[in-house]
Amino acid sequence: MKFFLDTADLNEIREAESWGVIAGVTTNPSLYAKIGGKLADFEEHIARICSIVSGPVSAETTAMTRDEIVSDGLRLAKIAPNVVVKIPVMAEGLAATHELAKHGVAVNMTLVFSAPQAILAARAGARYISPFIGRFDDIGEDGVEQFSTILQSVHAYDYGHEVEVIAASVRSSNHVTQSALMGADIATVPFSVLKKCIEHPLTDRGLNKFLEDWKKVEQA
Numbered sequence: 001m002k003f004f005l006d007t008a009d010l011n012e013i014r015e016a017e018s019w020g021v022i023a024g025v026t027t028n029p030s031l032y033a034k035i036g037g038k039l040a041d042f043e044e045h046i047a048r049i050c051s052i053v054s055g056p057v058s059a060e061t062t063a064m065t066r067d068e069i070v071s072d073g074l075r076l077a078k079i080a081p082n083v084v085v086k087i088p089v090m091a092e093g094l095a096a097t098h099e100l101a102k103h104g105v106a107v108n109m110t111l112v113f114s115a116p117q118a119i120l121a122a123r124a125g126a127r128y129i130s131p132f133i134g135r136f137d138d139i140g141e142d143g144v145e146q147f148s149t150i151l152q153s154v155h156a157y158d159y160g161h162e163v164e165v166i167a168a169s170v171r172s173s174n175h176v177t178q179s180a181l182m183g184a185d186i187a188t189v190p191f192s193v194l195k196k197c198i199e200h201p202l203t204d205r206g207l208n209k210f211l212e213d214w215k216k217v218e219q220a
């Protein structure tokens with residue numbers, strides 16, 4: 001399973017990139033707003049991210065009609081060769097995905113909550129599909145189980161092009177574990193979750209023991 005970082009924060013991207021663990025980034029105007037960014041500057045910010053990350057950088061469009069989505073998508077794709085256009089699953093989004101795929105633009109279809117939505121996205125030409133885990137948990141459903149159903153359904157078929165399923169709305173290291181166990185292609189995680197994935201109480205205990213043992217050796 002590959003890791004993408006779900007953020008707009010350049011410091012987080014630089015730090016995770018220095019660990020050598022991230023294969024790409026997913027972002028959107030809301031994540032950019034969280035760090036004080038403005039929608040008008042979003043495309044310049046995507047260029048900044050692409051100057052750090054060479055893997056796929058998913059940039060979400062805020063357009064709602066197919067023509068606007070296609071025109072946004074073509075503009076976003078011109079920023080850098082690794083830009084992937086993130087589009088919500090809806091009829092206009094599918095039509096735009098179909099059109100963008102004809103132009104060779106990679107699409108990440110987002111806000112996916114069911115197997116039919118995911119298969120339709122793949123049929124329309126989406127290169128990546130992002131089912132959301134945490135948002136199911138938010139409404140009292142088992143997000144991991146829903147993700148498993150979607151993942152298996154998508155990978156049961158050949159679409160004539162590569163399709164990777166991204167575990168999105170990942171809120172914990174357990175979500176990451178479950179996604180890996182199910183064979184998710186990618187998990188896109190916030191920086192806080194990525195940091196949690198590095199930690200384990202037994203690692204901390206082992207490190208403390210290691211340091212204490214060395215102190216004893218030095219004092220002997």
Ligand code: E4P
Nearest residue numbers: 006026130134135168169170
């Ligand atoms: C990524 O593509 C999604 O925007 C993100 O994972 C959503 O996460 P959330 O449900 O925690 O907002």
